Amino acid sequence: MVDDKGIKMVHRIETIVNDLSKRILTYRRDFHRYAETGWIEVRTASLIARRLDQLGYEVRVGASVLKASERMGLPDPETLEMHYLRALEQGADPEYAELVKNGFTAVVGIIKNGDGPVRAARFDIDAVQVQESNDPGHFPFTEGFASVNPNMMHACGHDAHAAIGLGVAETLATLKHELHGTVKLIFQPAEEGVRGAKAMAASGIVDDVDYMIGGHIGIVPHACGKVSFRLAGFLATTKIDVYYEGKSSHAAGAPERGKNALLAAVTATANIHSISAHSKGKSMVNVGCLNAGTGRNVIPATAFMSLETRGSTSEINEYVKERVLRIVDAAAKMYEVQKKIVFMGASETAVGNQDFIEYAEKIVAENRHIKAIVSEPILLAGSEDYTYFMKAVQRRGGKALFMLYGTDMKETHHNSAFDIDERSLPIAVTTISWLLLSLNNGMRTVV
Numbered sequence: 001m002v003d004d005k006g007i008k009m010v011h012r013i014e015t016i017v018n019d020l021s022k023r024i025l026t027y028r029r030d031f032h033r034y035a036e037t038g039w040i041e042v043r044t045a046s047l048i049a050r051r052l053d054q055l056g057y058e059v060r061v062g063a064s065v066l067k068a069s070e071r072m073g074l075p076d077p078e079t080l081e082m083h084y085l086r087a088l089e090q091g092a093d094p095e096y097a098e099l100v101k102n103g104f105t106a107v108v109g110i111i112k113n114g115d116g117p118v119r120a121a122r123f124d125i126d127a128v129q130v131q132e133s134n135d136p137g138h139f140p141f142t143e144g145f146a147s148v149n150p151n152m153m154h155a156c157g158h159d160a161h162a163a164i165g166l167g168v169a170e171t172l173a174t175l176k177h178e179l180h181g182t183v184k185l186i187f188q189p190a191e192e193g194v195r196g197a198k199a200m201a202a203s204g205i206v207d208d209v210d211y212m213i214g215g216h217i218g219i220v221p222h223a224c225g226k227v228s229f230r231l232a233g234f235l236a237t238t239k240i241d242v243y244y245e246g247k248s249s250h251a252a253g254a255p256e257r258g259k260n261a262l263l264a265a266v267t268a269t270a271n272i273h274s275i276s277a278h279s280k281g282k283s284m285v286n287v288g289c290l291n292a293g294t295g296r297n298v299i300p301a302t303a304f305m306s307l308e309t310r311g312s313t314s315e316i317n318e319y320v321k322e323r324v325l326r327i328v329d330a331a332a333k334m335y336e337v338q339k340k341i342v343f344m345g346a347s348e349t350a351v352g353n354q355d356f357i358e359y360a361e362k363i364v365a366e367n368r369h370i371k372a373i374v375s376e377p378i379l380l381a382g383s384e385d386y387t388y389f390m391k392a393v394q395r396r397g398g399k400a401l402f403m404l405y406g407t408d409m410k411e412t413h414h415n416s417a418f419d420i421d422e423r424s425l426p427i428a429v430t431t432i433s434w435l436l437l438s439l440n441n442g443m444r445t446v447v
Contacts, residue, residue: 072190407420
């Protein structure tokens with residue numbers, strides 16, 4: 001499938017990436033040191049946009065690649081402003097920071113060279129709410145690039161994803177004249193909590209895409225040099241916050257005048273956890289946070305619930321979600337309290353196109369740094385909002401896949417001591433760059 005010209009091209013890419021490896025490492029450590037969580041990635045997004053601009057990409061940011069009304073889990077205006085100012089203090093690019101502030105931290109770099117298919121690759125950029133370890137054995141701490149931002153850490157590898165994306169951008173810019181068609185490099189905010197992809201997909205940024213690639217580092221653990229394109233699917237999910245508002249009163253002096261929000265929340269919680277399983281696949285629901293009340297002798301006037309639903313298919317997740325909403329409403333009526341429901345995040349199920357997966361496996365095998373291509377389907381226990389991009393592309397006849405780049409890890413994702421083997425970064429850059437370039441003529445021929 002890969003002719004001599006193709007072999008020479010992948011070896012050329014390997015040489016380019018090898019020369020870029022120190023810069024890619026610098027990107028990763030810089031993003032790691034200044035970790036920013038979803039919708040406040042002002043420094044990260046602004047520096048990515050500036051570098052893409054310097055490389056000659058057409059750069060689109062903010063509202064041009066993100067539908068504001070579809071954003072979920074957006075911090076309040078005061079929080080957004082505070083982190084915008086902090087980003088400036090920490091070295092954000094002022095021009096682009098102004099364009100991505102207030103929860104518009106989406107960046108797309110576009111490179112074109114004549115006629116050919118439109119390809120896209122997505123890289124998520126946000127950190128998680130974890131306080132990074134200061135243990136002497138934690139490599140980022142000992143090397144001086146542990147996160148300086150409290151309770152924000154790249155404990156899921158998105159610093160690596162952003163660095164890989166910039167590495168791909170540099171590689172393609174060097175090989176622009178070898179590119180036929182268009183490549184869009186999508187740097188997505190707020191993947192954690194599955195909040196950001198829906199808004200970007202709704203902007204139409206992938207509506208013309210023929211081939212879409214996403215990926216994640218570390219799902220194949222202890223495996224630097226291994227890749228996988230075969231996933232057993234993502235879990236669909238919905239993240240929901242519920243606010244109950246009743247009326248306070250003296251618990252002994254005038255209990256009949258109170259409207260007990262706590263009892264509404266407790267009743268809802270008990271019944272939510274009693275929702276029947278679905279016969280056609282895996283379903284889950286969890287109330288993870290429940291806060292209510294102000295004192296032992298006061299009828300609780302307010303209550304807050306934070307919960308999530310999941311399903312092995314979007315239909316099963318919808319089944320659970322509908323019953324959750326019905327229970328939340330019934331509990332409010334039972335205790336005569338008001339309710340407010342806020343959707344904080346969501347993702348669907350999606351699967352890669354089998355022919356595209358088989359094509360990618362054959363192409364990637366030409367990368368001399370790939371030690372193995374994992375052929376067994378990998379079941380992910382979590383969710384991934386990249387599925388919104390996948391489905392948007394597939395609905396219009398395009399093809400999409402999700403790949404995993406292996407790395408060696410000391411701890412699991414979202415752990416305070418999480419870290420990656422940085423040798424995996426150039427391997428991922430080479431793999432994605434070669435896969436994108438190989439699609440010059442679609443899946444018919446290589447290069």
